[in-house]
Amino acid sequence: MxxxxxxxxxxxxxxxxxxxxxxxxxxxxxxxxxxxxxxxxxxxxxxxxxxxxxxxxxxxxxxxxxxxxxxxxxxxxxxxxxxxxxxxxxxxxxxxxxxxxxxxxxxxxxxxxxxxxxxxxxxxxxxxxxxxxxxxxxxxxxxxxxxxxxxxxxxxxxxxxxxxxxxxxxxxxxxxxxxxxxxxxxxxxxxxxxxxxxxxxxxxxxxxxxxxxxxxTVDMKTASIGEMFKALIQNDQAMAVVVAIVIVNCSIYITSNLVIYFFKYDFGGTGWRGDYTLFSTFGGGIQILAMMLLYPVLRKFFTSIKIYFISMGMAIVGYISLLLLASTSMSNVYLLFIPAFFIFSANGMLSVITTVFLANTVDYGELKNNRRDESVIFSMQTFVVKLASGISALIAAIALQVLALSNDTAETATEIDYSMGVESSQKMGLRMTMTIIPIIGLVFAIIWFKKKYILTDEKIEEIAEELKTRN
CATH class of the missing domain: 1.20.1250.20 (MFS general substrate transporter like domains)
Known part of the structure; x- marks a missing residue:
């Protein structure tokens, strides 16, 4: 039924x-x-x-x-x-x-x-x-x-x-x-x-x-932490993907944790809440469209690995343009849609691509270790995403502590321009934390992935044929 x-x-x-x-x-x-x-x-x-x-x-x-x-x-x-x-x-x-x-x-x-x-x-x-x-x-x-x-x-x-x-x-x-x-x-x-x-x-x-x-009634197997780390140690391709996921997510989550502070204390204005809402609405829509439309279109012309590098490049371009725009006296929120397009599009496609890469490591692990760790590999995805979330929150919090950004200037319930009471050095520190640190992380993820990940489309087909022959 x-x-x-x-x-x-x-x-x-x-x-x-x-x-x-x-x-x-x-x-x-x-x-x-x-x-x-x-x-x-x-x-x-x-x-x-x-x-x-x-x-x-x-x-x-x-x-x-x-x-x-x-x-x-x-x-x-x-x-x-x-x-x-x-x-x-x-x-x-x-x-x-x-x-x-x-x-x-x-x-x-x-x-x-x-x-x-x-x-x-x-x-x-x-x-x-x-x-x-x-x-x-x-x-x-x-x-x-x-x-x-x-x-x-x-x-x-x-x-x-x-x-x-x-x-x-x-x-x-x-x-x-x-x-x-x-x-x-x-x-x-x-x-x-x-x-x-x-x-x-x-x-x-x-x-x-x-x-x-x-x-x-279904049998449910949840991987233990020991099984996850054992699978990582024995499957070098799973390790390559997991490290990339942690670094990429850390980079993106740092920005997502701090973007509300950027609009409140840097971009500023009495209407910062409306500007933040516009920016988030545009970015969220672009991210969903990238997952559902942009990735399938690009996949017709490029391999998943090439789309990964395209996405990483888009994210870096987005962060650079965000830093440049934020460093001017610009006050038009619609100009921020330019970096938003690149960053959110990249994030949407990367969420799809990394799942595909993890799936590929399952077949590779079966060929290498004579054991199919499907449930273990995908349980690890949740684990590493939460780990990245914790690390990025710590980095963002340390930045806020160092920059001493706080909500101390409000006197009445009327709208207030919080950016007026913030030093230029604090604003620049916030911008750099939101952009430079993620760029460094993304560059590392590009180098790491290029060096470690070997599962091209041809290699995956070859593994599939070997598994079919073995079975």
Whole structure:
């Protein structure tokens, strides 16, 4: 029996909800605690780094727990619902720090809520993706559903990127009362906004659990950390790809962590929130179009390896043009669409290409080691992305600490040009952190990949033929 349209739509809706929550945390928790509440940037960097690495190591543990679960509702949906409910509560708490807490107490509050958020998110994320074989028949149906879910996840992320800053300001003014500081407006706004997103998250997951039924019991194998590192050591091509993913993601995530600071303290103006929203809307749209349209078009003319280098070159061009434009007195946000096009297009294509490269290393590993580590290799993708997220958050936080950028100039709830109180050296330091460090990382990734990765299209065909002969 084929999957119904309602089941497909409900599963996609679940992806929208969970990535709305993920993007809210990933993009704004540093800004909320450091810029609005005044927690030390260095302390936040350590918290984010430790929490993300801990979360990456926690994935296999949660996978083992889900695999052993047996209930009349199946093994996946109970954890999906439990994880969603607890994560929604923690999300609301994380962005609603009590005003009476300060100093070390606020640091502890940030650490506890963020680590709990990561644990509870893993609790629902692992069963969400792992349940696909339990209600699909395989082949095109399974592939199509996975593609749909990934696309819906991208939509969820894009929604948060586009609406957060303006929504937080509007809600803060609505519920914060008259005569409060701009910092208080954002504090109140984030509290109400996170509650709204948490409610939508729960609603979307409940719909997913109602309409998506587990048709069969499937064996679920989640790779342990030991298996991941063993596969890396024994598969040099997997190592080449994983290192490239870490470096590329670190480079891009550094910029994504700091771009809101750029618009607030450097690009400036009383309408910085609107400019940031325009920039993010354009960039998010370009990234999705690059994944869905630009990559398939380029693939007709170039190999995946060449597209990888094209993408890296585009990203570097984007960062250079961003640095040049930011270093002028330019105040037209539409000019920033030029670097946005190159950077976001490259990011979209690289997310597709690195997945293709990882898939190629599975066949290579089978030929070399007489063992097919498919589940281990793809479990590693989640691990390294979280690792890169933690490293980039630490780098961004250290930069903010050194540059001493903070939200201390607000006196009223009216719009304020924060860039007026920032020294030119601080602005230049922010620009260079956002651009020069990523460029260095990307250049290293290009050199590393060119030297280490050998799986050309011809080599992949050769491996496929050898495996066919062996089997």
């Amino acid at each position: 084929k999957l119904s349209g309602a089941a497909k739509a409900s599963y996609g809706l679940g992806a929208v909800g969970k990535d709305m929550v993920y993007m809210l945390s990933a993009s704004y928790v540093l800004y909320y605690f450091q810029d609005i509440l005044g927690v030390s940037a260095a302390a936040m960097g350590v918290i984010l780094m430790v929490a993300r690495v801990f979360d990456a190591f926690n994935d296999p543990i949660m996978g083992a727990i889900v695999a052993k679960t047996k209930t009349k509702w199946g093994k996946f949906r109970p954890w999906l619902l439990i994880g969603t409910l607890t994560n929604a509560v923690v999300l609301a708490l994380m962005f609603s720090a009590p005003p009476s807490i300060n100093g070390k107490g606020l640091v502890a509050y940030a650490a506890v809520t963020y680590i709990l958020w990561g644990v509870t998110y893993t609790m629902m994320d692992i069963p969400y993706w792992s349940m696909i074989p339990a209600f699909t028949e395989g082949g095109k149906e399974r592939e199509g559903l996975t593609t749909l879910a990934r696309s819906c996840a991208g939509v969820g992320s894009a929604i948060i990127t586009i609406i957060t800053v303006m929504s937080v300001s509007a809600l803060g003014h609505l519920f914060g009362g008259a005569g409060i500081t701009d910092r208080e407006v954002e504090r109140v706004g984030f509290s109400y906004f996170s509650i709204a997103i948490a409610v939508l998250f729960v609603l979307f997951t409940v719909i997913c659990c109602i309409f998506v039924k587990e048709k069969s």
